[in-house]
Amino acid sequence: MSACCNDDPRIHDIKSKIRVVPNFPKPGIMFQDITTLLLDPKTFKNTVDLFVERYKNKNISVVAGIEARGFIFGPPIALAIGAKFVPLRKPRKLPGEVISEEYTLEYGRDCLEMHIGAVEPDERALVVDDLIATGGTLCAAMNLLERAGAEVVECACLIELPDLKVNLLSQNFT
Amino acid sequence: MYATKNGLHEEQRLKIIRDSIRVVPHFPKPGIMFQDITTLLLDHKAFKLTVDIFVDRYRNQNISAVAGVEARGFMFGPSIALAIGAKFIPLRKPRKLPGEVISEAYVLEYGTDCLEMHVGAVHPGERVLVIDDIVATGGTLSAAIRLLERVGAEVVECACVIGIPELKGIGKLNGKPLYVLVEPRQ
Numbered sequence: 001m002s003a004c005c006n007d008d009p010r011i012h013d014i015k016s017k018i019r020v021v022p023n024f025p026k027p028g029i030m031f032q033d034i035t036t037l038l039l040d041p042k043t044f045k046n047t048v049d050l051f052v053e054r055y056k057n058k059n060i061s062v063v064a065g066i067e068a069r070g071f072i073f074g075p076p077i078a079l080a081i082g083a084k085f086v087p088l089r090k091p092r093k094l095p096g097e098v099i100s101e102e103y104t105l106e107y108g109r110d111c112l113e114m115h116i117g118a119v120e121p122d123e124r125a126l127v128v129d130d131l132i133a134t135g136g137t138l139c140a141a142m143n144l145l146e147r148a149g150a151e152v153v154e155c156a157c158l159i160e161l162p163d164l165k166v167n168l169l170s171q172n173f174t
Numbered sequence: 175m176y177a178t179k180n181g182l183h184e185e186q187r188l189k190i191i192r193d194s195i196r197v198v199p200h201f202p203k204p205g206i207m208f209q210d211i212t213t214l215l216l217d218h219k220a221f222k223l224t225v226d227i228f229v230d231r232y233r234n235q236n237i238s239a240v241a242g243v244e245a246r247g248f249m250f251g252p253s254i255a256l257a258i259g260a261k262f263i264p265l266r267k268p269r270k271l272p273g274e275v276i277s278e279a280y281v282l283e284y285g286t287d288c289l290e291m292h293v294g295a296v297h298p299g300e301r302v303l304v305i306d307d308i309v310a311t312g313g314t315l316s317a318a319i320r321l322l323e324r325v326g327a328e329v330v331e332c333a334c335v336i337g338i339p340e341l342k343g344i345g346k347l348n349g350k351p352l353y354v355l356v357e358p359r360q
Binding site: 019021024025031038039044045048067068072073075078083085089095115 | 196198202208210215216218221222225244245246253255256259260261262263266269270271272273292295
């Protein structure tokens with residue numbers, strides 16, 4: 001799944017700048033902290049550049065970022081490839097009319113929202129988040145976009161957790 | 175404080191930006207005319223203009239860090255940081271940042287809230303820009319300034335896309351320069 005970029009020399013630097021914080025937010029979880037990557041301008045730029053290089057000629061008109069860390073990476077990518085940026089948010093944050101998609105957490109459920117009218121049918125969309133674990137949030141994001149009639153071209157993340165079982169999605173997932 | 179008063183004659187640019195912002199009445203509660211910047215983000219030209227204006231202003235000011243206030247500050251800050259070669263520091267609601275943080279409380283209309291920053295994100299003497307989408311009371315930005323000053327950073331300026339006219343005559347927030355692109359829409 002991450003084979004797309006492994007040969008690129010920038011990848012090693014990106015990996016090395018991600019900090020692992022043990023037992024956050026709760027015991028047993030090794031949290032992948034991307035804020036240390038953001039503290040290195042060159043590495044942050046390389047990260048964005050890698051995504052931009054991949055997506056700039058794919059006729060993508062929408063970059064959807066998942067709150068909140070998807071808001072850090074999504075907009076620079078959107079600006080560079082000429083796409084609009086659509087924030088996918090936790091409930092009751094977006095003003096005006098929204099559509100909601102529920103998804104399952106380890107314990108309980110959560111919800112992702114998108115503005116009505118943000119995306120039009122047949123637009124080609126990229127979903128961005130910092131990390132994929134179970135894929136639950138990304139699936140909810142894809143559902144929102146597809147309900148609005150968009151085509152999700154790809155989901156892009158900096159980090160995938162290899163040890164967790166990922167629900168592979170029906171779309172091309174790299 | 176407003177872009178036009180700071181030597182920018184880009185009235186057309188600012189009009190594009192202001193016109194792209196949507197007003198949502200009575201959100202999050204009755205009486206509030208919410209300034210929704212998501213429509214700006216949907217307009218690539220307006221979004222790029224916004225970032226470009228900030229980048230032009232800050233690129234030669236030796237700013238080494240851009241601090242963005244969660245969550246809408248995250249939508250503007252990183253692009254500015256990348257363009258001026260600065261690092262990006264997220265200032266977050268409590269318990270979101272992993273590891274060691276410092277916290278700063280601030281007053282809301284009803285009650286208080288809290289902003290956090292990672293220990294070690296910023297070093298003493300660093301020149302920092304603070305960014306958010308809108309400034310109203312200035313409470314959140316003031317907390318951001320205090321966080322940065324507590325670790326010895328120098329806040330060069332606070333920058334927002336939208337600012338209420340009440341702050342217009344002052345152009346400063348807690349003694350720090352405040353730079354705002356447009357007034358709120360009715």
